Each structure stands twice: as C-alpha cells, then as structure tokens.
Amino acid sequence: MSTTYTRDDTGPARPPGGPAGRRLSVRSVLVWTAVALAGAVAWTVLALSRGETVSALWILFAALCSYAIAYRFYARFIARTVLRTDDRRATPAERLHNGVDFDVTDRRVLFGHHFAAIAGAGPLVGPVLAAQMGYLPGTIWIVVGVIFAGAVQDLTVLFFSMRRNGKSLGQMVREEIGVVGGVAALIAVFAIMIIILAVLALIVVNALAESPWGVFSIALTIPIALFMGLYLRRLRPGRVLEATGIGVVLLLLAIIGGGWVQESALADALTLSKEWLVLALVVYGFVASVLPVWLLLTPRDYLSTFMKVGVIVLLALSLLIARPVLQADAITDFAREGTGPVFAGSLFPFVFITIACGALSGFHALIASGTTPKMVAKESQVRLIGYGGMLMESFVAISALIAACVIDQGLYFAMNSPAGATGGAVESAATFVQGFGFDTSAQDLAAAAAAVQEPTLISRTGGAPTLAVGISQIFSDAFGGNLQAFWYHFAIMFEALFILTAVDAGTRVGRFMLQDTIGNVWKKFGDLSWRPGNVIASAVVVGLWGSVLYIGVTDPLGGVNQLFPLFGIANQLLAAIALTLVTVLLIKHGKLRYAWVTGIPLAWDLIVTMTASWQKVFSDVPAIGYFAQADRYRDARDAGQLLAPAKDQGQMDQVVFNSTLNGVLQSLFAVLVLVVVVNAVVVIARAVRAGGLPTTEEPAVPSALVEPSGLFATAEEKRAQADHERLVGSGGGQQ
Amino acid sequence: MTAADVRSAVVRAGRGVRWYLREWSGEARWDDHLRECAAHGHAPLTRREFERRRSDAIERNPVSRCC
Numbered sequence: 001m002s003t004t005y006t007r008d009d010t011g012p013a014r015p016p017g018g019p020a021g022r023r024l025s026v027r028s029v030l031v032w033t034a035v036a037l038a039g040a041v042a043w044t045v046l047a048l049s050r051g052e053t054v055s056a057l058w059i060l061f062a063a064l065c066s067y068a069i070a071y072r073f074y075a076r077f078i079a080r081t082v083l084r085t086d087d088r089r090a091t092p093a094e095r096l097h098n099g100v101d102f103d104v105t106d107r108r109v110l111f112g113h114h115f116a117a118i119a120g121a122g123p124l125v126g127p128v129l130a131a132q133m134g135y136l137p138g139t140i141w142i143v144v145g146v147i148f149a150g151a152v153q154d155l156t157v158l159f160f161s162m163r164r165n166g167k168s169l170g171q172m173v174r175e176e177i178g179v180v181g182g183v184a185a186l187i188a189v190f191a192i193m194i195i196i197l198a199v200l201a202l203i204v205v206n207a208l209a210e211s212p213w214g215v216f217s218i219a220l221t222i223p224i225a226l227f228m229g230l231y232l233r234r235l236r237p238g239r240v241l242e243a244t245g246i247g248v249v250l251l252l253l254a255i256i257g258g259g260w261v262q263e264s265a266l267a268d269a270l271t272l273s274k275e276w277l278v279l280a281l282v283v284y285g286f287v288a289s290v291l292p293v294w295l296l297l298t299p300r301d302y303l304s305t306f307m308k309v310g311v312i313v314l315l316a317l318s319l320l321i322a323r324p325v326l327q328a329d330a331i332t333d334f335a336r337e338g339t340g341p342v343f344a345g346s347l348f349p350f351v352f353i354t355i356a357c358g359a360l361s362g363f364h365a366l367i368a369s370g371t372t373p374k375m376v377a378k379e380s381q382v383r384l385i386g387y388g389g390m391l392m393e394s395f396v397a398i399s400a401l402i403a404a405c406v407i408d409q410g411l412y413f414a415m416n417s418p419a420g421a422t423g424g425a426v427e428s429a430a431t432f433v434q435g436f437g438f439d440t441s442a443q444d445l446a447a448a449a450a451a452v453q454e455p456t457l458i459s460r461t462g463g464a465p466t467l468a469v470g471i472s473q474i475f476s477d478a479f480g481g482n483l484q485a486f487w488y489h490f491a492i493m494f495e496a497l498f499i500l501t502a503v504d505a506g507t508r509v510g511r512f513m514l515q516d517t518i519g520n521v522w523k524k525f526g527d528l529s530w531r532p533g534n535v536i537a538s539a540v541v542v543g544l545w546g547s548v549l550y551i552g553v554t555d556p557l558g559g560v561n562q563l564f565p566l567f568g569i570a571n572q573l574l575a576a577i578a579l580t581l582v583t584v585l586l587i588k589h590g591k592l593r594y595a596w597v598t599g600i601p602l603a604w605d606l607i608v609t610m611t612a613s614w615q616k617v618f619s620d621v622p623a624i625g626y627f628a629q630a631d632r633y634r635d636a637r638d639a640g641q642l643l644a645p646a647k648d649q650g651q652m653d654q655v656v657f658n659s660t661l662n663g664v665l666q667s668l669f670a671v672l673v674l675v676v677v678v679n680a681v682v683v684i685a686r687a688v689r690a691g692g693l694p695t696t697e698e699p700a701v702p703s704a705l706v707e708p709s710g711l712f713a714t715a716e717e718k719r720a721q722a723d724h725e726r727l728v729g730s731g732g733g734q735q
Numbered sequence: 736m737t738a739a740d741v742r743s744a745v746v747r748a749g750r751g752v753r754w755y756l757r758e759w760s761g762e763a764r765w766d767d768h769l770r771e772c773a774a775h776g777h778a779p780l781t782r783r784e785f786e787r788r789r790s791d792a793i794e795r796n797p798v799s800r801c802c
Contacts (some may be wrong), residue, residue, distance in 0.1 A: 100796065502801065
C-alpha cells in the first residue's frame with residue numbers, strides 16, 4: 001500500500017472502517033502467537049499420526065485455532081482494506097427503516113438470525129458422507145475452505161448487497177453483469193433449489209423409513225406447531241418464548257412417547273415405506289406452502305431453531321467431556337482409488353463436492369443478499385455476521401465429521417452403502433464390510449441397531465442416521481445413563497425437524513420466485529394474495545421436488561449415492577455464480593489488485609465443479625459418469641440381461657431413465673454457470689481497460705448511529721456510544 | 736468473590752439471556768412499539784392487532800432456510 005500518514009495529522013490516522021489499525025500490543029502478539037502455536041501442534045498431530053489412537057479433540061482444536069486467526073487477521077483485512085467498510089455511512093437499515101424488512105438490528109441478534117438461516121442439514125450430512133475418505137481430507141477442506149472461500153463469499157456478498165439496499169443475488173447479477181447472465185442465474189437458482197429440496201427431503205425419508213419411533217415423533221411436530229401457532233394468534237399473542245418453551249417440552253415428550261409406540265400395537269401402522277413417506281412429505285409441503293405462515297411455518301421455525309442451536313451447543317460440550325477417539329483412518333484407500341461405496345469418485349474433486357455447505361455454500365449467497373443486509377446496523381459489522389456466521393457453520397460441520405469418525409467404521413460403511421451393495425441384512429452387510437478389512441461381525445451390526453432400538457441400521461444412507469448414531473454414542477459417553485436409544489431419536493428428530501423447516505420455507509421461497517417470474521408476463525399471477533396463483537405455483541414447486549424425490553427413493557442404485565453428487569455440485573455451482581458476481585464488483589469498483597481475494601476461491605471452485613461435472617457427464621466409468629451408466633444398463637437391457645442391483649426389467653429401465661435425467665440436469669447446471677462466467681469475463685475485460693466501471697451502489701449518506709462493530713464492544717466503542725447517547729438521548733435498548 | 740458478587744453476576748447473565756431471546760424471537764418488538772407510541776404521543780395498538788400486523792408482514796416476506 002502506498003498510503004502515507006504525515007506527522008502533522010491531527011489525531012490518529014483513521015482509515016474508513018473504524019479505529020486505526022494500530023500496532024499490536026505486546027500482549028496481543030503473545031496471545032496470537034500462542035493461538036498459532038496451539039493450532040500448529042494440533043494440525044501436526046493430525047497430519048502425522050498413523051495407526052495410533054488419536055483423540056478427536058485435536059480436530060476441534062486445530063479448527064478453532066485456525067478460525068480465530070482467520071477471523072482476527074484475514075477477515076479484518078478483507079473488511080477494512082479490500083471492502084473498506086465505512087461506519088460513517090448509513091446502512092439501508094438506517095436509511096430505509098420501516099420496521100418490517102428494513103430494521104436496524106443489534107449485531108448479536110442479527111448474528112443469531114443469520115446463523116439460524118444459513119445453518120441446515122448440509123454441513124451435518126456432507127462431512128458424514130465424506131468420512132469414507134478418512135478424517136483428514138474432510139477436516140482440511142472444512143477449515144481451509146471456510147477461511148478462504150465460504151466465509152469470504154458470505155462476507156463479500158453481504159457487503160455488496162448491503163451497499164445496494166439488500167438486492168438479491170439474481171438482481172445484482174442482472175444489473176452488474178448483464179441480462180444474459182441474469183437470466184441464466186435466475187434459472188440456475190430455481191433449478192438448484194428444487195434439487196436441494198429434493199435431496200433434503202430424501203435424507204428425511206431415509207431416516208424415517210421403517211422407523212415407527214421416528215415417524216411418530218416427527219408427525220407429532222405438526223400438531224405441536226399448529227398448537228403453538230394458534231396459541232400465538234389467539235390465546236397469548238406475541239408470547240413467543242412462552243409458546244416455544246411449551247413446544248420444546250411437548251417435543252421431548254413426543255420423542256419419549258415414540259419409544260412406547262414402537263413397543264405397542266401402533267408400531268405396524270407407523271412403519272411406513274419410503275414411497276408412503278414421499279407422498280406424506282409432498283402433501284405436507286404443499287399444505288405448508290398455502291397455509292398462512294403464522295399457523296405452521298413460523299412456530300415450526302422457532303422450534304427447529306431452538307433445537308438446532310441447543311443440539312450444537314450440547315454436542316460441542318459433550319465432545320469436550322467424552323473426548324472420543326477417532327476410529328477412522330486419516331486417509332482411506334477410497335480417497336486414492338475413488339471406488340468408495342458411499343459415493344463414487346476420487347478425493348479430487350468429490351470430497352469438495354460432498355462436503356459442500358460446511359466449507360462453501362452457494363445457498364448462503366441467497367441469504368446474505370436479501371434478508372440479512374437489510375438489517376445490518378453498521379457496515380463494519382458484516383465481518384462478524386458474514387464471516388463469523390460462516391465460521392460457526394464450519395464448526396458444525398467439524399462436529400459432524402467427528403461424530404462420523406468416532407463410530408465403528410465397519411458400522412459406518414454398513415450404514416452408508418446402498419442396499420444393492422450390503423444386501424440389506426446383517427450377515428451380508430458384515431461380509432461386505434469385512435471385504436474392506438473391518439472385523440465388524442453380524443452380531444456387532446445387530447447389537448448396534450438394538451442399542452438405538454431400530455429394526456436395522458443396514459443401508460440407512462443419507463448421513464442422518466449415521467450422525468444420530470455418532471451423536472448418541474458421544475452423548476451417552478458424556479452424560480451416562482444408558483439413554484442411547486433416546487439420544488438417537490433425539491438426534492433424528494432434530495435433523496428431520498430442521499430439514500423439514502428448510503423444505504417448507506424453501507417451497508415457499510420457490511413459490512414466490514415462480515410467481516414473481518411468471519408475473520412479468522402474466523400480471524395476475526404475480527399477485528401474491530391471489531389464491532389460485534398460490535395454489536398453482538405451490539403445486540408446481542412441490543411437484544418438481546416431489547418427482548425428483550420419488551426418483552431418488554426408488555432408484556435401484558441408491559438415491560443418496562446417485563443424487564448427493566448432483567446436490568453438492570449444484571450448491572458449489574451456485575457459489576461460483578456468487579463468487580463471480582463479487583469478483584466482477586471488486587474490479588468494477590477499481591480494486592483489481594484485491595480481486596484475488598474472491599478470484600482465487602472462484603477459480604478453485606470452478607476447477608472443482610467443472611471437473612466434477614465433466615466426470616459426471618463424460619466419464620466412461622459407469623459408477624461415475626451418468627451417461628456411461630445409462631449406456632451400460634441400456635446395452636444389458638437390450639441384450640435381455642439383468643445387471644445387479646436391478647432385480648427386474650422395470651428396474652433396468654429405471655436406472656437408464658434416472659441416469660440420463662441426472663446427466664441432463666448436471667450438464668444444464670454447468671452450462672448455465674458457464675454462461676454467467678463468460679458474460680462476467682466480458683464485463684471484467686471492459687472494467688479492467690477502463691480502470692473501473694460505474695455500479696449500482698447507493699450513494700453514501702451520513703450515519704447518525706453509533707454501534708460497536710465486533711461481538712464484544714471495546715472500551716473505546718462503549719465510550720463513543722455513551723457520548724452519543726448523552727447527545728441525542730437514549731434509544732432505550734440494552735447495550 | 737463474595738456470594739453477592741456471584742449472585743449479581745448470575746442475575747446479569749440471566750437478564751442478558753432473556754434480553755437476547757426476546758430480541759431474537761421478536762417479542763421485544765412490542766416494547767419498541769409502546770416506547771415509540773409514548774415518544775410520539777400516539778395511542779398504541781392492542782397487542783393482538785400489533786402481532787397480527789407483524790405476522791401479516793412475515794407472510795409477505797418469506798424467510799429462507801438454508802440446506
């Protein structure tokens with residue numbers, strides 16, 4: 001940097017973005033050196049241990065130390081030097097305050113809102129599946145990925161959207177890159193959302209199928225939410241905490257009740273096949289989308305968020321108490337050979353695709369543009385909310401990875417390999433995993449199922465049951481009391497609850513998107529209060545994800561095995577669109593020399609997603625390439641043969657159809673993203689030549705607010721706030 | 736540290752948690768409304784009417800939940 005501060009400056013030099021970046025005090029040099037050393041030791045232990053017992057806490061410490069350093073130094077560099085957040089500028093929340101969507105919100109409260117919105121099942125499921133490659137690749141990517149890609153994306157998108165009054169990702173792509181890119185981005189966002197909803201629903205179906213306990217407790221969440229909704233509407237309006245407290249108690253009773261139901265005559269009636277669960281979910285999704293939100297969606301959301309945060313905190317604490325030992329290898333042979341049964345493909349690119357949300361999630365760009373930026377009080381707070389929020393999400397992913405790596409690895413593979421591979425019974429599954437060199441016996445597999453009181457754990461794919469087994473083991477170790485079955489169903493309930501919340505909220509967002517888009521040509525359809533429009537749009541969205549879900553559930557090759565890569569690639573492609581947008585914006589703002597901050601993660605993400613897409617489309621290995629798979633089954637079918645795991649001619653047709661469809665979707669996503677990128681390259685070339693281009697950034701308006709920027713207010717910030725409140729009179733809020 | 740110190744720390748922490756949960760859940764918006772009405776000399780809405788308007792606003796602004 002060429003900035004110089006002359007000696008006759010009055011007062012300390014203050015770059016925009018708050019108090020000057022003073023030299024570090026001796027104390028903070030010591031503290032940060034200690035953090036760096038602790039992190040380095042933890043990483044060294046993880047990297048060098050082979051064939052000995054390694055405590056899972058090393059993963060936890062390696063991650064936490066890395067996060068702390070990244071937040072303190074890299075996030076601060078991005079906020080202050082690259083983006084130049086400016087607290088003298090009023091945010092949209094301050095300028096356009098309307099108490100509805102534009103609303104100045106305390107940074108800590110907004111952090112909670114933002115985290116609740118971004119955290120979902122992805123960071124829990126992805127790392128569990130990626131554990132088939134060992135604990136090390138997953139750990140490294142979750143930590144490195146979040147620091148240099150995921151959190152950077154969330155932070156920069158949040159910042160640029162905030163500077164544009166909270167415009168959505170699609171809108172910004174259209175205005176800043178071009179109409180072609182904008183249309184491609186719009187279609188991509190909608191299509192990707194459908195896939196994501198279908199895969200999320202698939203995880204729930206796999207977790208609940210043949211489990212009367214799970215079905216009973218999850219089904220009860222609906223009447224519980226309806227009760228809360230009516231309570232808040234009619235009995236005691238606005239008493240959210242009271243209603244949520246009652247709801248959580250009822251929820252715990254529903255889990256306990258499930259244990260009794262499982263032993264009772266009702267068990268048979270509640271043992272549902274996957275097909276019936278699909279139907280139930282589709283009907284539920286449709287009803288939830290047309291009902292008023294106060295009745296079902298809002299109360300469910302409170303419940304699911306409380307459960308989510310509660311379980312995450314509990315998991316972190318119990319890891320510290322139980323101090324489990326890693327059972328997985330650092331790197332398995334599947335990482336090198338790409339022949340793993342959980343998902344096919346080698347470490348590069350598929351570990352990055354599979355982990356997805358815990359390290360980098362394109363879906364976050366939809367939340368970081370739109371809702372959150374309209375509520376930020378001070379520009380510099382985007383570091384805490386955007387970057388900090390994503391670090392938290394990454395921490396969740398790390399906890400999930402640990403949970404998958406501390407269970408018996410023979411059990412892990414028996415649970416996560418498709419039924420076509422394990423044969424579905426304990427004996428055949430034991431033989432199958434013994435083939436990989438595990439000494440897990442049929443008795444062990446049966447005992448593991450009995451411990452959590454499930455009929456079977458074989459081929460319970462999707463990640464949720466594995467995570468629940470891991471969590472139940474860690475919780476029982478930590479708290480004692482032989483409650484493993486309760487904890488298992490508690491964990492299933494918590495996952496299913498917030499996946500369903502994501503599914504119904506996503507259906508609704510998809511419905512709005514569809515109504516908005518079609519509203520451009522047919523005005524009446526865009527009117528959100530027009531009933532027939534709501535019903536038609538809801539039916540279309542539910543119908544779309546419902547059919548993909550049905551295809552996944554009935555896929556002879558295993559839905560998760562086939563669809564999860566599509567989900568991961570879709571999510572990472574969305575991230576590519578978001579990173580392209582922010583890179584274009586940096587260059588348009590004349591910050592070419594800092595474009596690497598988003599440019600490097602973008603380049604990496606494009607390499608990963610395009611390689612993965614290429615392999616999924618063009619690979620001639622049938623386990624990897626969708627079209628190669630379709631060809632293999634088509635040739636066999638035409639020759640009148642049956643190929644395992646297909647059991648009849650109908651299933652052969654199904655494999656051919658599904659693989660072709662997946663291949664087409666895969667190609668479509670990749671092409672849409674390439675359209676956005678090519679359009680962006682044109683704009684970048686123009687901007688580089690001109691040394692910058694005008695953007696749609698709102699002009700600066702001076703701010704009248706004084707608020708701290710980090711999680712904890714510094715002494716200086718407290719003084720400034722007190723001074724300000726003396727001058728203008730207190731706003732009344734607690735500090 | 737005396738027992739009184741501990742007690743006051745616990746009370747402060749409890750108050751902080753309650754403040755956070757009320758802010759986060761939106762319960763505190765009612766207090767904001769009352770305060771604003773008092774400051775401007777308007778008559779406040781009934782709680783029922785206020786919450787109804789708030790939930791109608793949420794109806795039009797869907798919250799996204801991520802994967």
